[in-house]
Amino acid sequence: MPQTTTQPHPLAKYADRIDASADYTARQLAALLELSLSSVHMMAGYGWLPGSRMRTPARGGRKYTWTGQQLLRLAGRRIKVQYDHERYAPSTLYRVGCRCPECTAAHNTESRQRRRALAEEKFPEPQRTRLVELVGEGTPVEDAAQEVGVSVGYVFGRATWDAAFADALDDAGWALCVLGESSPACGTAGAYRGNDSKRSPRPPCRGTGCREYKRESSRQTHST
Numbered sequence: 001m002p003q004t005t006t007q008p009h010p011l012a013k014y015a016d017r018i019d020a021s022a023d024y025t026a027r028q029l030a031a032l033l034e035l036s037l038s039s040v041h042m043m044a045g046y047g048w049l050p051g052s053r054m055r056t057p058a059r060g061g062r063k064y065t066w067t068g069q070q071l072l073r074l075a076g077r078r079i080k081v082q083y084d085h086e087r088y089a090p091s092t093l094y095r096v097g098c099r100c101p102e103c104t105a106a107h108n109t110e111s112r113q114r115r116r117a118l119a120e121e122k123f124p125e126p127q128r129t130r131l132v133e134l135v136g137e138g139t140p141v142e143d144a145a146q147e148v149g150v151s152v153g154y155v156f157g158r159a160t161w162d163a164a165f166a167d168a169l170d171d172a173g174w175a176l177c178v179l180g181e182s183s184p185a186c187g188t189a190g191a192y193r194g195n196d197s198k199r200s201p202r203p204p205c206r207g208t209g210c211r212e213y214k215r216e217s218s219r220q221t222h223s224t
């Protein structure tokens, strides 16, 4: 027998973000709830979002809209849920309280996809390509990031999970090596640090060779 409980409405936690005077489409509701559009459609299908008005947009199809007032009313209600894994999608059950491994995993996957979709919007492919090009021409990553309009944190953040981008950036980054990648001093502590002697000053190197050195040496420090 599936377990039945009453739970706060999934909207409850987001009530303070609902604008009472606004209208919400399913897409806007998904953004508000940090859920995928299909999860919102499922919730509507379960009857958790009654009171929508259906509009038929000019280009056809159906479009549900809710007023902010309705959503605020719904947010205050409790809903009765069965943790019925055959009937409900796991990411939806997670939203209403199920923390079984299956629902937790589905929730984690969905949040990761959402974060990545957002990242994709803020730092789309053409900008990534342009950034890699600039770096390949010897533009420091900070400057290249500024030129394509993202923060440098975004660039290195993306490189932590997008292996193809990380590789392209590493490839291009050899162009930043102050001593040149064939120099035996490239990829050493001295090259990474640079030197400010008056006779032969050299800026700290942030080319791929020296960043690899740095990555490796901080890995060693952390593991000892």
Ligand SMILES: [Zn+2]
Pocket: 083, 085, 090, 093, 094, 098, 099, 100, 101, 102, 103, 104
């Ligand atoms: Zn579950």
Ligand SMILES: [Zn+2]
Pocket: 176, 177, 178, 179, 180, 186, 187, 191, 205, 206, 207, 208, 209, 210, 211
């Ligand atoms: Zn270097």
